[in-house]
Amino acid sequence: MYSKFLNLDQDKQDRIINAAMKEFAQKGYDKASTNEIVKEAGISKGLLFHYFQNKKQLYIFLYEHMIDTLLKKITEKINWDEKDIFARYRQISLLKIEIYKIYPEMLNFAKSAYTDSSSAIKIDINCKAKEILERSYNQLFSDIDFSKFKKGIDIKKAINIINWTIEGFAYQVQEKALSLSLDQIDIEGTMAEMEEYLEILRISLYE
Secondary structure: OOHHHHOOOHHHHHHHHHHHHHHHHHHHHHHOOHHHHHHHHOOOHHHHHHHOOOHHHHHHHHHHHHHHHHHHHHHHHOOOOOOOHHHHHHHHHHHHHHHHHHOHHHHHHHHHHHHOOOOOOHHHHHHHHHHHHHHHHHHHHOOOOHHHEOOOOOHHHHHHHHHHHHHHHHHHHHHHHOOOOHHHOOHHHHHHHHHHHHHHHHHHHEO
């Protein structure tokens, strides 16, 4: 679907991606202007729509690109020898922060996508998010050591409890971080609070 764009040299891809993420992050989907995107990227509008059929396809591509980049960077850097599910969650959280420091426009776009209520993209993004969540979980947690869980415990339900807790905590952090830059977020405090939740789960679910 995006082969024409992906055949561009990396520098040109990055210029278009960064310009588009910046515009969508600042104005939201409905108010974002493709005129501003092409101006920032240094290309013609005709060329942008040669790569993407319309603004919606561009937005969905950016969302997929953001998740794919996160997953790629995380899988490259994660310590796969550590099989503990709680340690794995902590690793992933720290790596996400590291990646967002390198790609600040990605963080701003992520926060914007999280709150954007445009009817033009909401259903598509929600479907993509569900699909990506399942794929990323299978990719990042397929090798976890489940022998540490208490005997007789329903592993699937235990995993659901962990996921719901982490997702709820992430939602709370995102709500607080919406108006903040990465530098303004208390990362150490956030990680310490997450560790408290993980410790409660660890005590409750492990032998």
